[in-house]
Every structure is written in structure tokens, then in C-alpha cells.
Amino acid sequence: MKRxxxxxxxxxxxxxxxxxxxxxxxxxxxxxxxxxENGTPAPMPKPVNSDIRQVRNYPEQPPLxxxxxEGYQIDKNxxxxxxxxxxxAIEVSQAPMVSITHxxxxxxxxxxxxxxxxxxxxxxxxxxxxARPLVENDFVDVDEVxxxxxxxxxxx
Amino acid sequence: xxxFLKRLWTTIRRPSVHYSLGFLTLxxxxxxxxxxxxxxxxxxLTNTEKFCTGCHEMRDNVFAELKTTxxxxxxxxxxxxxxxxxxxxxxxxxxxxxxxxxxxxxxxxFGTINTREKFLEHRLELAQHEWARLKxxxxxxxxxxxxADSMDITRQSGRASEAHQRFLxxxxxxxxxxxxxxxxxxxxxxxxAWHGEKPEKMLKEATAFLATRQD
Numbered sequence: 424m425k426r427x428x429x430x431x432x433x434x435x436x437x438x439x440x441x442x443x444x445x446x447x448x449x450x451x452x453x454x455x456x457x458x459x460e461n462g463t464p465a466p467m468p469k470p471v472n473s474d475i476r477q478v479r480n481y482p483e484q485p486p487l488x489x490x491x492x493e494g495y496q497i498d499k500n501x502x503x504x505x506x507x508x509x510x511x512a513i514e515v516s517q518a519p520m521v522s523i524t525h526x527x528x529x530x531x532x533x534x535x536x537x538x539x540x541x542x543x544x545x546x547x548x549x550x551x552x553x554a555r556p557l558v559e560n561d562f563v564d565v566d567e568v569x570x571x572x573x574x575x576x577x578x579x
Numbered sequence: 580x581x582x583f584l585k586r587l588w589t590t591i592r593r594p595s596v597h598y599s600l601g602f603l604t605l606x607x608x609x610x611x612x613x614x615x616x617x618x619x620x621x622x623x624l625t626n627t628e629k630f631c632t633g634c635h636e637m638r639d640n641v642f643a644e645l646k647t648t649x650x651x652x653x654x655x656x657x658x659x660x661x662x663x664x665x666x667x668x669x670x671x672x673x674x675x676x677x678x679x680x681x682x683x684x685x686x687x688x689f690g691t692i693n694t695r696e697k698f699l700e701h702r703l704e705l706a707q708h709e710w711a712r713l714k715x716x717x718x719x720x721x722x723x724x725x726x727a728d729s730m731d732i733t734r735q736s737g738r739a740s741e742a743h744q745r746f747l748x749x750x751x752x753x754x755x756x757x758x759x760x761x762x763x764x765x766x767x768x769x770x771x772a773w774h775g776e777k778p779e780k781m782l783k784e785a786t787a788f789l790a791t792r793q794d
Contacts, residue, residue: 474737490738494648496760501768503760516742 452557468552476519477551481565485547486519492550497543504544505537622677628660634687637661640698644763664720664762665709672716703766710755718754725754 456462470491477487495503507516525541526533595603624630632638642661645651650659667673685691692698692705713720727747732740746752759765 472736490736494761496765498764499767501760501765 468554471551471553480562485549488545488548488550490550492545497545502542502544509537622673625677626662626666626673628662631661636687636692636698640692640695641763648762650762659724659762663723667716667719668723699766706759706763706766710759713755714753721754721758 454462470493471489472491474489476489479486492504497503505521506512507518508521510520512518513520521537521541523533525537526535528534528538529540598606628642632642650664652658666676690697692701727743730743730747732743735743742757746757747754
């Protein structure tokens with residue numbers, strides 16, 4: 424009985440030690456600063472303002488915004504984006520027009536203006552910053568996948 | 580009344596009996612300095628942000644909104660105060676604007692925008708007044724700081740430099756045409772308020788047009 428108790432105590436100690444060791448090595452995005460203290464925040468990344476349209480990673484991807492949108496007002500009163508991207512504004516602004524799908528209601532009926540469900544641009548469209556990715560991204564474009572499949576079929 | 584005016588006129592016309600010419604001219608000169616200085620000091624006192632935000636109408640609505648914009652907080656620490664944009668800097672224009680502002684004193688006394696709801700109701704009209712003023716003076720108050728000559732478009736983003744070359748340098752548009760709502764939130768901009776058209780006018784035109792079609 425006594426030996427069993429000692430064994431149990433040893434096992435408990437081992438588990439506790441292992442847990443403590445594991446805790447130190449858990450990969451986490453949280454900086455080393457303890458929770459109760461304020462660490463030095465990383466410098467804020469700069470917004471990309473190149474005006475160069477970015478490739479869409481898949482056809483349905485909402486196009487990225489290649490310019491800063493700081494202070495843009497999008498609410499019931501006004502939509503700053505549409506002051507350049509609306510159907511009537513693009514002649515002056517030479518900006519891409521808001522997609523025709525944005526005039527469709529959910530029954531696929533075209534309305535006279537942008538539907539309320541597509542009105543808030545930055546629900547889907549986002550600008551980019553020059554921040555470095557936190558983890559490596561091994562996304563493969565579908566065109567490459569198709570090439571790969573074709574090459575496999577050719578090899579057969 | 581007429582008799583009183585006549586008496587006043589004879590008093591003014593009559594040469595002074597007790598005071599010397601030196602006293603009168605020098606006294607007049609000094610009093611002139613004091614009155615003129617006092618007037619200008621009082622005028623400049625009403626030309627400060629502290630004065631503007633002394634009333635809750637301005638402090639809680641437009642000034643609160645300004646604080647989130649680049650004209651209040653930015654990297655270089657240069658900022659615009661209320662009169663920088665809303666009062667002309669030249670003296671004659673300034674006096675003209677100050678006389679117009681008596682309407683604003685009226686509004687303050689009778690509480691035209693003394694609640695948030697009333698303010699929002701009048702917001703489009705108030706904004707349109709300012710847009711019309713800036714449009715008429717070719718965005719003079721913008722240009723007091725932002726001069727087109729000193730604008731280095733090579734340091735602007737491609738979009739900005741292209742727009743400034745196409746519209747600003749050619750004189751086709753003035754600052755306020757594109758830069759509405761940069762210092763305060765915008766009112767309801769539907770019905771082409773962007774282009775300075777009055778919704779009532781557009782509605783009337785559309786109704787008239789539809790009426791001709793129905794015949």
C-alpha cells in the first residue's frame with residue numbers, strides 16, 4: 424500500500440513537471456510580457472497605398488483595396504467609397520465601378536442602386552498593410568493546382 | 580425728436596469753450612486707439628476655438644467630430660482651429676463674415692440647434708452654407724495653408740497627384756468639391772448632395788419629367 428502511495432506521488436510529480444515543461448514551450452502569439460504588465464507595442468504597420476490592383480487568390484475573392492481608407496465615412500448618411508466607385512462617379516474618378524453583383528438583391532433581382540446588404544464596403548473589401556505574416560502561408564493558387572493535375576495526367 | 584437733433588447739431592458745431600485744441604486732438608487720438616484696440620481685441624476674442632467651443636452646440640457636435648480627423652491630430656502637430664477654416668483671414672472679409680454671424684447669435688438665443696436631434700435636422704443645410712461659401716471664394720480658407728504652388732505632387736500617392744493635376748491645377752474644381760467631410764461627419768449625402776444640388780429641385784424636375792411622360 425505504502426509502495427503504491429509512493430508510486431502515485433512520483434507519478435503525480437512527473438505529470439506536474441511535464442506539464443510545467445510543456446507550458447514553457449507552448450507556441451503562442453502572445454509576447455513574453457506577463458499579463459498584468461504593459462509591454463511595448465510593436466510599431467504599427469504602414470498601409471499599402473500603391474494604387475496597384477492586387478491579384479485575387481480565387482475568383483470569388485473580394486478585391487483588395489490598394490489605397491488607404493483612413494477616415495472614410497461609410498454610414499447611413501454617406502459612403503465615401505462610392506464617391507469614386509459608384510456608377511456615375513467613375514467617369515470623373517477613373518476608378519473601377521462597384522461590381523454589378525452589388526446591385527442584386529438576394530433574389531438576384533437587379534435594383535437601381537447598391538443594395539443595403541452590399542453597402543458597407545469594408546465588410547468584405549480590406550486594405551493591406553506591410554506587416555510580415557505571423558506564420559508561413561503555403562496557399563497554392565488554383566491555377567497551379569490545375570497545372571499539377573494536368574502534369575500528373577500527362578505522366579500517366 | 581427733430582428739436583433734439585437740431586440741438587445736438589449746434590452743440591457739435593460750436594467750437595469748444597473750455598478745452599484746448601491740443602487736449603481735444605490728443606485726447607481724440609488716444610481714445611481712438613483705446614476704442615479701436617478694444618474693438619479688435621473683442622473681435623479676435625470671438626475668433627478663438629475656446630470661444631467657439633464655449634457653447635455645447637459646437638463642443639458636443641462639430642468639435643467632437645473634428646477631434647478624430649487629421650485636422651486635429653496628425654504626425655506633424657500642426658492643426659487647424661475653428662476660425663482657420665470658418666472665418667476669412669482678410670479684414671474686410673472677416674468683418675463681413677462676422678456680420679453674417681449675427682444670424683448664428685440669433686440661432687443660439689432661440690435654440691435652433693440646441694439638441695442633437697435639432698442639429699442633425701439642420702446639418703445638411705448648415706453644411707451646404709459652408710460648401711457654398713468655400714466654393715464661392717475658391718476654397719480660400721483651405722488655401723491659407725494648402726497652397727497649390729507649394730504642393731509637391733511627386734510626394735503624393737499616384738491617385739492624389741493625378742487628381743490634383745487633372746482638377747486642381749487646371750482650375751476645373753476647387754478643394755471643397757472633392758474634400759467634403761474631411762473635418763466633420765457628412766450629412767445625408769443621398770440625392771446628389773455631393774454635387775451641390777438641392778434635393779427639392781431634383782425631385783421637382785423628376786416629377787415634372789414623369790408628368791410629361793404620362794400624357
